[in-house]
Structure formats: C-alpha cells, structure tokens
Amino acid sequence: MTKNVLIIGAGGVAKVTAHKVAQWANEFGALHIASRTKSKADDIIASLRDKGHKMDFASHQIDAMDSVAVADLIRKIDAGICINVGSAFINMTVLQGCIDTDCAYIDTAIHEDPSKICETPPWYGNYEWKRREAVEKAGMTAILGAGFDPGVVNAYARLAEDEYFDKIDSIDIVDINAGSHVRYFATNFDPEINFREFTGTVYAWQGGEWTENKMFEVGREWDLPVVGKQTAYLSGHDEVHSLSARYKDSDVRFWMGFGAHYINVFTVLQSLGLLSEQPVKTAEGQEVVPLKVVKAVLPDPASLAPDYTGKTCIGDLVKGSRNGEPGEVFIYNVADHKDAFEEVGSQGISYTAGVPPVAAAILIARGTWDVKRMVNVEDLPARPFLELLGEMGLPTRVIDASGDHAI
C-alpha cells in the first residue's frame, strides 16, 4: 500500500519537492500541499498539471504553527509521509503533529525561534533532539535536515566514513553558487532566513570545541570542479552541529561562497541595523522590524528562476586516514540553474534543496530508511540515498586518488 505525501510549504523549494514527488509518483499515493496561503499551493499544483503529471493532487490551507491543525490534516488526508519545507519556525509544531499521528517526518533545516537572530550551538539540541524519545516511543521515522546542506553533504561525510577512512581528521563543506540572477541584489532563499544565517556568530567545530568568528572574518580561496577558483567564508550552518556530534574528533567547518558585491550590500545593511529582527519605531510612531522591510523590497527568490544561469558546486572535502595511511577525498555535486528551471520551473538553489527530501521520502516508502526513530542524514547508510539522487537529477562525483569520477 503506497503512502500519501503531505508537503508543508509552497515556496521555491516546495515547488521542486512537489515536482519530484510527481515525477516519482509510482512510489507514493496522493500528493497534498498545505500552505498558510492556499493559492500558492494551488499555483504549484497548476504547474504540476502543466507538466502533464496525473497523480492525485490536493491543496490545503494550514497554520503550521498549530500542531493540532497539522495532526488533523494528516488524519484527514491519511498522510504517511510529511515533508516539511515551510519556514524554519514551524518544525516543532509540524513534528508534533507527525508524532501524534505516527506519520513519517522529513525536514531540511533546523527549527528557529522567530525572535532570535541566529540559534547558538547545540542547534539540534535546542529543539529537535529533545523530541528523540517521543519519536522513538511513537515508533515513527523522523529524518532531520534532509535537503542539500544540511542533507546531502551529511551523506557525503558518511560516505567518506563508510568507504574511505577509519579516522576522519576534518570535514570542510563548501557551498559555491557561481550562478547569476541579473538583479542588483537578491537572496536565493527567504531573505529573513538567509540573512539570519550570517548576522550572528559563526560557529565551527575545531580541535574538539566550538570556535567563534565573525561573518566574513575567515575567507579561503577554493579551486573547485566546473566553478573554478572561488572565495568562500567560514559560516555557521546546521550540519556543523550534527556532524560534530557524530565526528567528535574531527574538525567540522562550513564554507559559503560570496562575491564582493554581496558582502558589500550585506555589510551596509547590517552596519546600519537594517538586518535587525528587533522592532524600531519610526518618527510617526509605527513599530517596524527592519529585516521585514528589507525582505519586502528585495526580489522574491522564486522570481529569479527564469533568468538564472550558471552552476552551483557543493561538496565535502574530507581528510583522514585508513590503516594509518593519510588521504583526502572531495565528494560533490554540480547543478545547473537553467536545467533546473527547464525541468521544474525553479532555480538551482531551490532544486538542490528540494530534491533530496523526496529521495528520503522514497527511501522511507521503500523501507530502506524507515528506521522508526529520529535521525540526521549521516546516521543512515549513504550509498542508497546518493545513488537514488543520481537517478533523480543530483549525481554525486568524487575526486580521490584515482581522479574525478562518478560514485
């Protein structure tokens, strides 16, 4: 008996996720999309029909901050798998709705509290991991952070563990978007989430402890396949926490690529206080959160897709040793913005984030990853996931002692 899938969220990533579910319709039952704004879910379903998909689709309005509403919807539509690609503020209520209904749960980013700039370590420990026992008791599967980064990059680390090293010294995750969206300035995700990643302290796990830096304080030039030489900066990111819990004796760092123009605009906005999530009062007495105004004037990330060209390269440089013999491997994917738009009507950043949770859902449906507990991606065998992703449009390549090749 196939499982019905419920996607929560209707932004750029949700659109990719929906298209991939529809492309792999024989793995699932019906597809339901629920959003705060029902018309956005309707738009996605219309784009699925445009592509000729014939699966059973339905849209729903939901307040995903209300776990009872989530549970009610899951029961009503008999969902077996819930893919949460809504805002970062709804994880805990959606997870609770899944626990209450024994529905498998997948998300792509940590939970955040809307009143905080940026969560501090131990990120997953702040919210999600506190529910591990509840998930196990309910006997359901919850896969956390199953997008690209976190998600696929966690599987890359696990692949290095499984197939390359018995001791891992360092995991450097590098995320380069060498694409161009033509606009003066835009963020690739919801600006509110995007900027929050960079306005706080940058945490890395080095020498067995958390180290702290400021954003753009530590830069390094990387020379990567396809995208070439690119400068990336030490950044905080969800997966640094979960990977450092599994790989306690390794250094775990996340590097995000930024051009000089992005850094300049970001620096101006941040220095002026315009990225603050704390309200200010105008001379007329109106209370306003500056970051929400910045979000309102920036292009909608989904609107960038038609003009987006160029490629992304995201990968893990893992250094370690096997039987005392040191080595390194770079495990990576290259995605193309234009290809993504032609296939599913979204840009490459949304594509890389939206495909992996569907791979995870298929592996749950097939039983391979239906582990009946709460896990992060690195806790699961990597090869089935990466091989399936290859079939789904996100092939993994490896640069190791034998050269640059497919896994």
Place this chain on the structure above:
Amino acid sequence: MTKNVLIIGAGGVAKVTAHKVAQWANEFGALHIASRTKSKADDIIASLRDKGHKMDFASHQIDAMDSVAVADLIRKIDAGICINVGSAFINMTVLQGCIDTDCAYIDTAIHEDPSKICETPPWYGNYEWKRREAVEKAGMTAILGAGFDPGVVNAYARLAEDEYFDKIDSIDIVDINAGSHVRYFATNFDPEINFREFTGTVYAWQGGEWTENKMFEVGREWDLPVVGKQTAYLSGHDEVHSLSARYKDSDVRFWMGFGAHYINVFTVLQSLGLLSEQPVKTAEGQEVVPLKVVKAVLPDPASLAPDYTGKTCIGDLVKGSRNGEPGEVFIYNVADHKDAFEEVGSQGISYTAGVPPVAAAILIARGTWDVKRMVNVEDLPARPFLELLGEMGLPTRVIDASGDHAI
C-alpha cells in the same frame, strides 16, 4: 518696541537659531519655541538657561501643518518675526499663518510635498512664489531660503554682482563638509530630507536652460581653503532655482562633497529601494515607507554633535567680467564643528544653517531688510547681512585678484 520671535521647529538647526536669538537678545522681545513635540522645545530652552541667557522664553506645542493654529499662536504671543526651521513640509501653512497675522516670515529651505521624492523645477514657483501677491497685499516681509545654502550662498552671488562683475557667466556653489562624526554612517540633517535631495534628478541651470543628470554622475575635484582637495558632485538644490531666475544668462550649479563611503551606502540603499517614500507591504501585511525605517535606524543628526570634529567650507565660485575684463572670485566661509558644539551645543552643519535666519531676523527688526514683500536672499543687499554674520560667528572671506582676505 522690540519684536517677539517665534521659532517653529526644535531640531538641531532650531537649537542653534534659538541660541543665536538669545545671544542677540537686545535686538528682540521674548523668544517662543513651538514644536510638534513640546518637550523638544523645553530641552532647547533648558540649554539656553544652561548658557546663562536671561531672555523671556516660552515653549509651545503646535501642529504647524494647520495655518489657523499657527496664526492663533502668533496672535497669542504677539510674535513679530517667525523663523520657520521645522520640517520642509510646513512652509506653506506657516507662511499662511504669518500672512494672516502680518508677522514677518523667514525660512531656510523650500516647501516640499511629503508624497514626492524631490520637487522638480521651478521649485520656488511650485509653492512659495505663488503667494507673492498675498504677501505684498498683507504688507509683510517674507524672506525665503535664509539658511546657509540656500541663504548665505545667495548673498555671496549678490556680493559678486554688487562688487565684482557687471556680467556674471557662472555661479558654482560648493558645499564641503570635511568633518568626521565617527559613526559608521549618518546624515547631517533629517535623513528623510537629506536623501530626498539626492534620489531624484539633478537639475542645473546651464546655457540658459535646465539640464538633467543623475546623482553622482558628474563629479569634480575642488581645491578649497582649509579643507583642501575634495570631490564634489553636481546636485540639485533650492538656490539653483532662485539664482537662475535672477541670473538668467549665467550657469548656476550646486556641488556637494561626498566621500566614497557615503556614496557606497547611499547607492546600496537606493538600489535596493530602501530610500523610497512609497509604502511597501511586508509578508505580514504591514504597510511601511522604507525611507522612514532607514531614518529610524540611522543616528539622530543632533546626536552627532559632541563627537564631531573638522571643518566645513561652503562658498561660491563666481566667474564674470567687468567692463569686458574677465575675472573670478571665490566667496566662502569656513566653520568648525567643535567650535559650534562648544558655543551652542550643535554640530557645524546645524550651526551654518541656524545662524543666518537670525541675522535675517535682526535685519528685519532693524528695518534694513524689512522690505514688506516676498524675497529671496539675493534680492536684498548682501553686505549688511554678510557683515552681521561675521559678528555672529560666520565670517565671509574672499579669494580674488588681490589674494585671500576678509570681506
């Protein structure tokens, strides 16, 4: 019988104006300060008492957008001279209040409509000059634009006309602030007014017609007394309009000095749409004017004064000929931020703007400038004004064929 003075406004410029009136108390009767926020007027009066001034002071709450309220207050306090140094949006209602009560009127900048980014030529013709007949009929004196620029720089042009040339070819007004306020970024005036000056088209009067440029499109390096080599950019400014009406056959340009950092911050904010006076809607549905939020996060211009150091140089380079003999003269003032703060508790930009309307008020009180009609500063004899300003802390110097000397 001395005249009571009413100052409308209680910002940084109003503070300087109040201190100068108090320093020259023997020219006037009582001093009244009226503001939308009465406590700001009270603060200025407290600062006057701190300096030991013993004039009769009183503060008032006023809605200066209501001409009846203005007239009522003028009658109640028997004001003979009203100095309007409030926001640029109140000129016409304050002027009307003065017309209705036969009270002399002085302002320092053109009227603006809050719903427009930037007024287009013929600036003064849009509002103020339409009231010329009404002013003449009422038999009262209205002196427009009697700050520094417009104001003193208009008198500089008139001085060149009176004492140097029978034919004027060009008037280039150059405004350089070589001071430092330590902050990452700040505007020296109300940011809402400050940015509006630069977000629209830059108008200059050249070759007998209005020419249009974009802001920061035309830059020129100037080598000025005290402040040295500085880059200034062709900018729109009130006095270009009134001077071009009087000096139709001359080129009239205004140049404002900007550092690379200011231009970068301005360019980022403008390119993102954050300097717009048109409301945007946040994801939560709140309507917000981005410019008002930028204003809310920037430092209050008045707060810059204690740390402000360095000097300003503002002057007119006038080229022309007398009896067919070509020549040029640079007429200028240098002011010091720290001296201004020590004298009246305000920074130099507020000082240069706030002192001249008091000189104008004194000349009205003495009868010299009590012309019973509406005029701009260049319509009045310049020497009495400039000599009085020298006594009041804003000395005029001249660089001409005989060197650099006091007027």
